Structure formats: structure tokens, C-alpha cells
Amino acid sequence: MPEVVHTASEVLFHSDRFTLARESFVTPDGPVTRPVIHHPGAVAIIAQPTPGTVLLVRQYRYPIRRETLEIPAGTRVPGEAPEATAARELQEEAGYRAGSLTELMRMLPAVGVSDEEMILYRATNLTEVPAAPEHGELVRREVVPLADLPRLWSSGLLADAKTIIACHLLGVPLISPA
Numbered sequence: 001m002p003e004v005v006h007t008a009s010e011v012l013f014h015s016d017r018f019t020l021a022r023e024s025f026v027t028p029d030g031p032v033t034r035p036v037i038h039h040p041g042a043v044a045i046i047a048q049p050t051p052g053t054v055l056l057v058r059q060y061r062y063p064i065r066r067e068t069l070e071i072p073a074g075t076r077v078p079g080e081a082p083e084a085t086a087a088r089e090l091q092e093e094a095g096y097r098a099g100s101l102t103e104l105m106r107m108l109p110a111v112g113v114s115d116e117e118m119i120l121y122r123a124t125n126l127t128e129v130p131a132a133p134e135h136g137e138l139v140r141r142e143v144v145p146l147a148d149l150p151r152l153w154s155s156g157l158l159a160d161a162k163t164i165i166a167c168h169l170l171g172v173p174l175i176s177p178a
Contacts, residue, residue: 002027002028003028004025004026004027005025005026005027006023006024006025007024007025007026007031008023008024009021009022009023009024009036010022012035017039017040017075018037018038018039018040018114018116019037019038020035020036020037020038021035021036021037021038022034022035022036023035023036035113036113036114036115037110037113037114037115037116038114038115039075039114039115039116040075040076040077040078041075041076041082041116041117041118041119042073042074042075042076042085042109042116042117042118042119043073043074043076043082043085043086043089043118043119043120043121044071044072044073044118044119044120044121044162044163044166045071045072045073045086045089045090045098045101045120045121045122045123046071046104046120046121046122046123046166046169046170047071047072047090047094047096047098047122047123047124047126048170049096049126049143050143052145052146052147053143053144053145053146054071054143054144054146054149054166054170055071055072055094055096055126055141055142055143055144056069056070056071056072056141056142056143056144056158056163057069057070057071057072057093057094057139057140057141057142058139058140058141058142059093059137059138059139060138060139067157068157068158068159068160069142069144069152069157069158069163070158070160070162070163071162071163071166072089072090072093072094072141073089073093073118073162074088074089074092074093082103082119083101083103083121086098086101086119086121086123087101090123091129091131091132092131092132092133092134092137093131093133093137093139093141094131094141095128095129095130095131095141096123096126096127096128096129096141097126097127097128097129098123098124098125098126099124099125099126099127100123100124100125101121101122101123102121102122102124103119103120103121104120104121104122104169105119105120106118106119106120107120107162107165109161109162118162120162120165120166120169146170146172149167149170149172149174150172150173150174150175153167153174158174
């Protein structure tokens with residue numbers, strides 16, 4: 001692989017959720033400048049309140065201006081352990097506490113534009129607790145039979161990558177093999 005050297009970074013926008021920067025590099029092709037989103041990382045949680053079901057949250061997503069059904073997830077607070085983020089998000093969004101959280105995998109959901117790393121957990125030994133969504137987080141939990149997931153995917157309600165990956169990890173193919 002050819003050597004690429006990072007030479008400069010200019011912050012264009014900063015928030016508590018991410019920073020947008022203009023990054024410059026020297027490459028074998030010459031100088032390259034790219035926009036990059038620096039992200040503190042995220043977690044997502046697969047939880048099954050009963051066998052044959054999965055916990056999803058129905059959430060209004062502002063960027064796409066519509067609701068989706070997703071596994072619970074959230075952005076890490078800088079310095080917060082990922083397991084603590086997973087426990088917090090499961091309670092805030094879905095009103096459950098996990099007796100145990102097990103890391104399943106790590107993924108880079110948007111490598112073309114962001115350095116975000118998402119960690120996927122399995123939550124077990126669930127207990128219902130009061131939900132506490134953040135202001136503007138229009139979210140409510142739904143416990144969905146696994147058999148309904150292909151229909152929800154076909155309808156467009158189940159559309160985000162982390163939830164599609166979770167379906168496959170749960171053994172629920174969303175499309176028929178060719």
C-alpha cells in the first residue's frame with residue numbers, strides 16, 4: 001500500500017456529537033484534501049426481551065425526515081467506557097437495564113467520511129426500568145417478533161446498517177438467497 005502522510009487539519013464545525021474538519025494529505029498521486037467527520041464512537045445493542053423477539057426503537061431521524069425502527073444505539077460521551085454508554089442508551093431509549101452486556105463486534109460504519117467506531121453488544125438478563133430519552137429524541141420501544149423483521153425491512157422502516165447487521169447476527173435473513 002502506498003504511503004499517505006497526514007499534513008494538516010482545519011476544524012470547520014464542532015459540536016458535542018462530532019467535529020467536521022478539512023484534512024490534508026500527501027499521497028503518491030499528490031496532495032489530497034478531504035472532509036472528515038471525527039466522532040467519539042458509538043454503541044448499539046441487541047436485546048431480546050423474550051425468545052423469538054428483538055427490542056427495537058421507533059425513532060424520528062431528522063437527517064432523513066422520517067421514522068425508522070432500529071436496535072437501541074447512541075453516541076459515546078468522550079471518556080465514557082463503551083459498556084457504560086451501552087447501559088445508558090438501553091435505559092434512556094428503551095427502558096431496559098441489562099444484567100450483562102457482551103461485546104459482539106466492532107465496525108466502522110462510514111469509512112469514506114468518518115472515523116466513527118461502533119461497538120455492537122448483546123444485552124441479556126433484561127429488567128424493565130423507566131425510559132429517559134433526551135430532549136428532541138423522539139423514540140419509543142417496540143418488542144418485535146423476529147419473523148416480522150423481513151416485512152419491516154421490505155417496508156423501509158428497518159433501514160439502517162447496524163440493525164440490518166443485527167438481523168443477520170440473529171439468524172434472520174432479510175433477503176432470499178439468489
